[in-house]
Amino acid sequence: MRGEVLNRPVLNTWNAILDYVRAAMAFSDNEQFRILFLDKKNQLIADEVQQEGTVDHTPVYTREVIKRALELGASAIVLVHNHPSGDPNPSLADIEMTKKIVDAGQRLGLAIHDHVIVGRKGHYSFRTNGLI
Numbered sequence: 001m002r003g004e005v006l007n008r009p010v011l012n013t014w015n016a017i018l019d020y021v022r023a024a025m026a027f028s029d030n031e032q033f034r035i036l037f038l039d040k041k042n043q044l045i046a047d048e049v050q051q052e053g054t055v056d057h058t059p060v061y062t063r064e065v066i067k068r069a070l071e072l073g074a075s076a077i078v079l080v081h082n083h084p085s086g087d088p089n090p091s092l093a094d095i096e097m098t099k100k101i102v103d104a105g106q107r108l109g110l111a112i113h114d115h116v117i118v119g120r121k122g123h124y125s126f127r128t129n130g131l132i
Helices: 010-025 062-072 092-107
Strands: 032-038 044-052 076-082 111-119 122-125
Touching: 010 032, 010 076, 010 111, 010 122, 032 062, 044 062, 062 076, 062 092, 076 092, 092 111
Parallel strands: 076 111
Antiparallel strands: 032 044, 032 076, 111 122
């Protein structure tokens, strides 16, 4: 699946992205926070797991997210994390963290296309649900 995603516009292959991150993360026993870094044409520059945590928490640092995007020369990012519980609905902490990253990205011209939470029971898109 990763091969199908590389070198293709992410926004034109959204289902492939969802399938890929779901396969990579949805059934993990620990939370992971992953970032898809995109160039100006929404081509995938890098896919990196930035943090791995416990069964119900992973630390996310706005500064580190933005720093890595700038290091890679990304124009946009897609945030992705999993919920080992299987329920993809965001927590209040997920919503607050996302707002901080979106605010910081806007100040530096970095677009946050979405934050997707994957779980055994499906996925939750912040963009689709009006939270970005």
